[in-house]
Amino acid sequence: MSPEVNDAANDDAGGDPGTVRPGGRTARVRAAVLRTAGDALAEHGFARLDLADVARRADVGKSTVYRRWGTVAGLVADLLTDMAEQSLPRTETGSLLGDLRANAELVRSTLADPRQGALFKAVIAAATTDARTAESLHRFYEIRVAEWAPCVEHAVLRGELPKGTDPYEVIRAVSAPLYYRLLTSDAPLDEAAGARAAEAAAAAAKAGVYA
Amino acid sequence: MSPEVNDAANDDAGGDPGTVRPGGRTARVRAAVLRTAGDALAEHGFARLDLADVARRADVGKSTVYRRWGTVAGLVADLLTDMAEQSLPRTETGSLLGDLRANAELVRSTLADPRQGALFKAVIAAATTDARTAESLHRFYEIRVAEWAPCVEHAVLRGELPKGTDPYEVIRAVSAPLYYRLLTSDAPLDEAAGARAAEAAAAAAKAGVYA
Numbered sequence: 001m002s003p004e005v006n007d008a009a010n011d012d013a014g015g016d017p018g019t020v021r022p023g024g025r026t027a028r029v030r031a032a033v034l035r036t037a038g039d040a041l042a043e044h045g046f047a048r049l050d051l052a053d054v055a056r057r058a059d060v061g062k063s064t065v066y067r068r069w070g071t072v073a074g075l076v077a078d079l080l081t082d083m084a085e086q087s088l089p090r091t092e093t094g095s096l097l098g099d100l101r102a103n104a105e106l107v108r109s110t111l112a113d114p115r116q117g118a119l120f121k122a123v124i125a126a127a128t129t130d131a132r133t134a135e136s137l138h139r140f141y142e143i144r145v146a147e148w149a150p151c152v153e154h155a156v157l158r159g160e161l162p163k164g165t166d167p168y169e170v171i172r173a174v175s176a177p178l179y180y181r182l183l184t185s186d187a188p189l190d191e192a193a194g195a196r197a198a199e200a201a202a203a204a205a206k207a208g209v210y211a
Numbered sequence: 212m213s214p215e216v217n218d219a220a221n222d223d224a225g226g227d228p229g230t231v232r233p234g235g236r237t238a239r240v241r242a243a244v245l246r247t248a249g250d251a252l253a254e255h256g257f258a259r260l261d262l263a264d265v266a267r268r269a270d271v272g273k274s275t276v277y278r279r280w281g282t283v284a285g286l287v288a289d290l291l292t293d294m295a296e297q298s299l300p301r302t303e304t305g306s307l308l309g310d311l312r313a314n315a316e317l318v319r320s321t322l323a324d325p326r327q328g329a330l331f332k333a334v335i336a337a338a339t340t341d342a343r344t345a346e347s348l349h350r351f352y353e354i355r356v357a358e359w360a361p362c363v364e365h366a367v368l369r370g371e372l373p374k375g376t377d378p379y380e381v382i383r384a385v386s387a388p389l390y391y392r393l394l395t396s397d398a399p400l401d402e403a404a405g406a407r408a409a410e411a412a413a414a415a416a417k418a419g420v421y422a
Contacts, residue, residue: 045339045340122339124335124336124339124394125336125337125340127394128256128332128336129256129336134397137395138395138396138397169407172388172391173388173411175391175395176387176388176390176391176392177383177387179387179390179391179395180383180386180391181383181387183335183338183339183390183394184335184348184349184352184386184390185349186349196380199415199420200411200412200415200420200421201411203414203415203417203418203420204414204415206414207414207417207418209407209411210407
């Protein structure tokens, strides 16, 4: 299980009281279908994703899947919504570099995870040709960037960064080299790459590049 | 025509003396086929690229295309080789920031160009599922990064950057935020984004992040 994106199926805790997520049949069906869709995307990509196949593999009625998600793009949109909802909240370490390192390590370990890395590649590829998937993907990143942006805002308040620093640009700057490495090279997404991404974003932010 | 990647067809100067590229029939056929393949990729993506269709649109015999390129992945590999060969050489402005700004503007304007942006998206998407295309794409970036790396080496020699700075990492750091923006958002690839990418890479390099 990736640290950034919990698996939907594991988060559906059935009727267990005290858990955050309600565990009715509808939630269980959604979790099973999204888990299966994620597996299928990671294994075979968007082009081979098929609602009837997902229903069969998830052991859910085909009509339920078609009624609830309608299309492959609709299913991927819901998967991305769930991934954003299930993603871990930000870490606060008390320093900009500490927070950006935590963010970088979360992104890095997610992309380095075989299933999650393949899943992100598949969705990014699909977004290049499918407008609805592109919209869902952009929304996913907006949510994740907004979750981490307060780390930068706090650093400005602490006087670590120039006033007027754009928090969103700093958080995006942490992710960018990791996604670039994933998509344009076969270099490993090792911990050094994550640390460097955080340090580069912090150095550029301190130099006032994002202000 | 994009500033980073010249169009193959325009570079094939027929038998015109004084041009760099030899202009025999073989070169003209290659130029026409690669131009057509690039157009088709930009318009419809890798999944719908078809050798027979490219041959018809390029007005070249189908058997010639199959004999010379064999497969769609083979054709895309040759297109990427040609794009790397035709790409503009680095600019030397005398300062690290000037050189990185020139590099960023070249990448930015290429990705912002409708045809070239769509072409890069299509090839990056294809590389997520096709191993041969991934290899060709990685090679393309290795060549382009190596072309610009001496800007960083010269900055080290001039004392602008710490000794031991990894020139490849600095050049990749310029491109990363531009590709990230292209693939994960609908934000425009404007000149400000290019300038910021260059300034961030320069600031991080000066802070010793890549040493």
